[in-house]
Amino acid sequence: MSRYDSRSSDPTSYRDRRSDSGYGGSTGYSGSVRSSSSKNDYYGSEASKKVDLDGLPHFEKNFYIEAPSVAAMTEREVEEYRQRREITVEGRDVPKPVKSFRDVGFPDYVMQEIAKAGFTEPTPIQSQGWPMALKGRDLIGIAETGSGKTLAYLLPAIVHVNAQPILSPGDGPIVLVLAPTRELAVQIQQEATKFGASSKIKNTCIYGGVPKGPQVRDLQKGVEIVIATPGRLIDMMESHHTNLRRVTYLVLDEADRMLDMGFDPQIRKIVSQIRPDRQTLYWSATWPKEVEQLARQFLYNPYKVIIGSPDLKANHAIRQHVDIVSENQKYNKLVKLLEDIMDGSRILIFMDTKKGCDQITRQLRMDGWPALSIHGDKSQAERDWVLSEFRSGKSPIMTATDVAARGLDVKDVKYVINYDFPGSLEDYVHRIGRTGRAGAKGTAYTFFTAANARFAKELIGILEEAGQKVSPELAAMGRGAPPPPSGHGGFRDRGRGYGGGRSWS
Numbered sequence: 001m002s003r004y005d006s007r008s009s010d011p012t013s014y015r016d017r018r019s020d021s022g023y024g025g026s027t028g029y030s031g032s033v034r035s036s037s038s039k040n041d042y043y044g045s046e047a048s049k050k051v052d053l054d055g056l057p058h059f060e061k062n063f064y065i066e067a068p069s070v071a072a073m074t075e076r077e078v079e080e081y082r083q084r085r086e087i088t089v090e091g092r093d094v095p096k097p098v099k100s101f102r103d104v105g106f107p108d109y110v111m112q113e114i115a116k117a118g119f120t121e122p123t124p125i126q127s128q129g130w131p132m133a134l135k136g137r138d139l140i141g142i143a144e145t146g147s148g149k150t151l152a153y154l155l156p157a158i159v160h161v162n163a164q165p166i167l168s169p170g171d172g173p174i175v176l177v178l179a180p181t182r183e184l185a186v187q188i189q190q191e192a193t194k195f196g197a198s199s200k201i202k203n204t205c206i207y208g209g210v211p212k213g214p215q216v217r218d219l220q221k222g223v224e225i226v227i228a229t230p231g232r233l234i235d236m237m238e239s240h241h242t243n244l245r246r247v248t249y250l251v252l253d254e255a256d257r258m259l260d261m262g263f264d265p266q267i268r269k270i271v272s273q274i275r276p277d278r279q280t281l282y283w284s285a286t287w288p289k290e291v292e293q294l295a296r297q298f299l300y301n302p303y304k305v306i307i308g309s310p311d312l313k314a315n316h317a318i319r320q321h322v323d324i325v326s327e328n329q330k331y332n333k334l335v336k337l338l339e340d341i342m343d344g345s346r347i348l349i350f351m352d353t354k355k356g357c358d359q360i361t362r363q364l365r366m367d368g369w370p371a372l373s374i375h376g377d378k379s380q381a382e383r384d385w386v387l388s389e390f391r392s393g394k395s396p397i398m399t400a401t402d403v404a405a406r407g408l409d410v411k412d413v414k415y416v417i418n419y420d421f422p423g424s425l426e427d428y429v430h431r432i433g434r435t436g437r438a439g440a441k442g443t444a445y446t447f448f449t450a451a452n453a454r455f456a457k458e459l460i461g462i463l464e465e466a467g468q469k470v471s472p473e474l475a476a477m478g479r480g481a482p483p484p485p486s487g488h489g490g491f492r493d494r495g496r497g498y499g500g501g502r503s504w505s
């Protein structure tokens with residue numbers, strides 16, 4: 001029997017806690033701040049305000065016991081392991097990573113599901129994220145879809161649920177997972193169902209655009225895990241179909257995407273209804289300022305774990321071309337490029353802003369190009385439709401903002417065009433990584449203006465590492481020289497006609 005099994009004979013196990021807690025379901029808590037002993041804590045910035053935890057029953061959130069095999073790892077071994085698996089950690093008292101599933105000590109019923117799934121070892125985010133999450137501390141995880149992050153937070157969630165008092169009639173969920181889109185919410189639910197079934201943990205998925213009836217019925221029956229998009233969840237709370245008084249484990253998945261989609265007010269409203277001493281796990285693929293600001297308000301003394309090489313590298317199967325242009329040349333350059341490469345293959349064009357996306361898409365359509373756009377201001381139904389048109393190839397050109405396109409798993413994108421250069425080199429690598437997937441070759445074209453000059457040096461590094469050519473103009477910008485006068489530049493090596501013999505990289 002595992003050390004987390006709530007049905008063990010451990011005197012601190014769930015039944016005992018249940019009888020001391022006297023949890024009655026009504027907390028009386030209505031604040032939105034977290035308690036803290038340190039006023040200077042970087043996180044939990046509102047922590048110095050007094051939090052009234054009176055009437056809130058104690059709950060258990062630290063379940064971690066380091067296995068002897070993990071304890072035996074030397075600091076050097078830990079460091080080497082993290083380096084090899086591209087794990088970077090921050091925070092106080094960071095636990096050592098676990099190298100095998102056995103090292104985590106999950107309950108037997110979870111181990112059986114892992115074996116059934118055929119997994120051989122924890123992914124990097126799991127090997128470092130599990131001990132962190134099981135310790136009951138707040139956690140920031142910077143990892144992408146595909147990294148195994150869903151199980152990184154769901155398996156500790158299952159352990160957490162099994163150690164809490166059972167639900168009483170009228171109780172809301174114990175675990176709440178907020179996700180930006182229905183697609184992601186459903187994906188998360190599939191994992192929750194698979195891995196939670198054997199311990200009889202019930203879950204439901206709450207998202208908009210479908211009838212409420214079945215969701216209301218699930219909530220009324222009582223579910224330990226709710227996976228929700230913010231709008232529909234608020235709707236359910238306001239109509240008293242659920243409440244968040246029992247939530248002690250909160251997950252915000254793809255926080256960057258939720259903010260890009262304008263969910264900031266809804267997220268705040270939801271979190272304000274959850275007891276402040278909850279455990280919060282905050283996931284994002286990127287770490288822009290807004291995402292960090294929200295984390296500061298919602299998390300207390302968090303660990304941070306970042307997955308991926310600190311040295312950015314692009315996929316070598318992608319040919320990268322960079323064209324030095326002026327802002328007002330961009331549209332004509334785009335059209336010329338499309339004329340050259342368009343053969344019915346999927347082309348993904350990235351823009352900086354939602355407005356830019358709409359404008360260029362409109363213009364392209366007026367000029368006869370089969371383009372649609374996807375960004376955070378579009379409704380779920382419209383996004384679904386645009387994606388299916390793009391996937392099926394009916395509309396082979398799609399324009400997108402960064403965050404709306406993140407996590408999109410569209411196969412066979414042949415070309416990525418950076419109409420606007422992104423705000424970071426990480427985004428550049430993410431964007432072009434939409435092509436060249438699963439062993440295919442891909443090509444990325446990037447418009448680069450004088451306003452982007454500050455990225456030139458790092459961009460050159462990425463191009464060189466991937467064995468791509470660097471044009472003399474870009475090289476000069478990388479040395480801090482002013483960009484060449486407009487009118488130069490274009491994409492070489494595209495085969496047919498256009499741009500031959502000019503200054504392309």
Ligand code: AMP
Nearest residue numbers: 119121122123145146147148149150151
């Ligand atoms: P996610 O990043 O959570 O979207 O996970 C991506 C996929 O990886 C999902 O299909 C998971 O079932 C799968 N997965 C999760 N953990 C592991 C693991 N340790 N080994 C192999 N596959 C995994």
